[in-house]
Amino acid sequence: MENLRHIVHIDLDSFFVSVERRLNPALIGKPVIIGGSKDRGVVTSCSYEARQFGIHSGMPSSKAYRLCPHAIFLKGSHGRYSEASREVTKIIHDSVPLYQKTSVDEFYIDLTGMDRFYDPYQLATDLRQRVINDTGLPISFGMASCKTVAKMATNQAKPNGQLRVPHGGEVDFMAPLNISKIPMLGKKTCEKLYTYGIEKIGDLQKTNVRFLESLFGKAGKYIWDKAHGIDDSEIIPYSDRKSISTEHTFHEDTANRHQLETILVSMTEELAFKLRSENKLASCLAIKIRYANFETHTLQEKIALTSAEHVLIPGIKNLLKRAWNQHRPIRLIGVKLSQLCSGSYQINLFEDNEEQIKLYKAMDSINFKFGNKTVCRAAGMEITQRNFNPFHPTV
Known part of the structure; x- marks a missing residue:
């Protein structure tokens, strides 16, 4: 019997904002923008309340202020965020056999083979609850057969939720989503596909792989694979000693x-x-x-x-x-x-x-x-x- 993969993607929700709210609960429920002042700087992170006004990371703070003048602007403390990241990393390190840290607030975990002893989804659920209890930070996760679908499941589970895509259910899960939801599918690639009426991942799934190769060369097969939840990339073990x-x-x-x-x-x-x-x-x-x-x-x-x-x-x-x-x-x-x-x-x-x-x-x-x-x-x-x-x- 084939050993089914159980890949978990974990993402700390609005990480920098959440760390600030842990220190100052009065910020909860309010539009918060991290990064510079309203006159100068760049948005590093923002709360979901701020995102409703069209604000996103990388946007000039002055523009963010014009979109949401009543937002709370904080310069932020990268020392605090680094320490919070280390807190979460230690919990994950002590809880699972194999994980990959891809940024200060994002992790992949490989629970393949654990299903012989435990329910992988319950393991991930318990881990998420441990992070919430020990750090007070909201966190979301997605579980699937590969990294691509697990990350997409996390994005659908946010904020502060969890979602499992069952084995064999990848295509159905992805089909109704916009093609821009596929990780690493760039804006220009999406715009080119839109011109051919390909907007949903379901449209992309029905597209002939040779047509995609005629548009994007070898990358066409890569895009087709992603749309079908095919991703064999491995979890690269995280090491603090590099x-x-x-x-x-x-x-x-x-x-x-x-x-x-x-x-x-x-x-x-x-x-x-x-x-x-x-x-x-x-x-x-x-x-x-x-x-x-x-x-x-x-x-x-x-x-x-x-x-x-x-x-x-x-x-x-x-x-x-x-x-x-x-x-x-x-x-x-x-x-x-x-x-x-x-x-x-x-x-x-x-x-x-x-x-x-x-x-x-x-x-x-x-x-x-x-x-x-x-x-x-x-x-x-x-x-x-x-x-x-x-x-x-x-x-």
């Missing part, structure tokens, strides 16, 4: 603070760019110092989840100040970012305005195309000039 690091050995030992900070800026930029290119966030920052006699010291600290160098650089400079005996020359210096998880700009948005976010995306776009360090801070240029054209633009 890290990226880089080191620099000096030709001559140095105690020049400016030189050390210049190197650190360049290395931190490099690691931050790598994080963003891999859609990762780091929650631990460390510095490594090796003196002339090879004596080595490391110092690390927990940080709020981030991939932005304007947050990381001050942190690494502070670690240098704390770790370095300034009377001793340094032979080697290194930077390490660890305890990584999947995620993008959602945490960084709290301290960023719209222009800064656009700047990061523009920098990354150029560096993806022409190579890392094509665009970088002036402070990081001194190290790159040995390996790159000295006329590179800086910001």
Whole structure:
């Protein structure tokens, strides 16, 4: 008998808003917007009450204010949200054999094989209730035979609900939904399908796969599979121990603070760019110092989840100040970012305005195309000039 898959997708509802409401219950039932002020910034998260006015994440806060002037605007605290995410992660880690953390507020869990001993749906129900009881945060989950359908079930179960799609019921569950409900199906793809009268997933299910391949190439088969609930992608085990690091050995030992900070800026930029290119966030920052006699010291600290160098650089400079005996020359210096998880700009948005976010995306776009360090801070240029054209633009 085939071993049926039991995949659970868990999503914390309006996570950042929920954390704020846990601290201040007076916010419950009101339109709440996280991210900047009504005049400046970007919406990072918003309550369901605010969404009724057409507000969504990534929208300029000024526009959100025009849509809902009576909304409550909060700058937000990424430290609080990171800690709340860790609380939930620990509960899941202690409760299930295999899970994947895909962002600060989203998880996939694989309960395949557990049905020999327990009811997987009851296990997921108990886990959800444990998170609610222990953290006070609302949470939704969907259960299905694959990640795609499980995520769609979660979205249908929100807010603060749960839904199981039985094996063999995937096509019927998906059929009445709009094609835009399929995860990873982009806006342009949907618009192209709309022009052919394909609006519901049921329409897509009836479409010949060869027709879709004529429109989208190899992606046509991928779209057809998704519409039929076919998704063999595995749960990638989550690990808190993943890290990226880089080191620099000096030709001559140095105690020049400016030189050390210049190197650190360049290395931190490099690691931050790598994080963003891999859609990762780091929650631990460390510095490594090796003196002339090879004596080595490391110092690390927990940080709020981030991939932005304007947050990381001050942190690494502070670690240098704390770790370095300034009377001793340094032979080697290194930077390490660890305890990584999947995620993008959602945490960084709290301290960023719209222009800064656009700047990061523009920098990354150029560096993806022409190579890392094509665009970088002036402070990081001194190290790159040995390996790159000295006329590179800086910001």
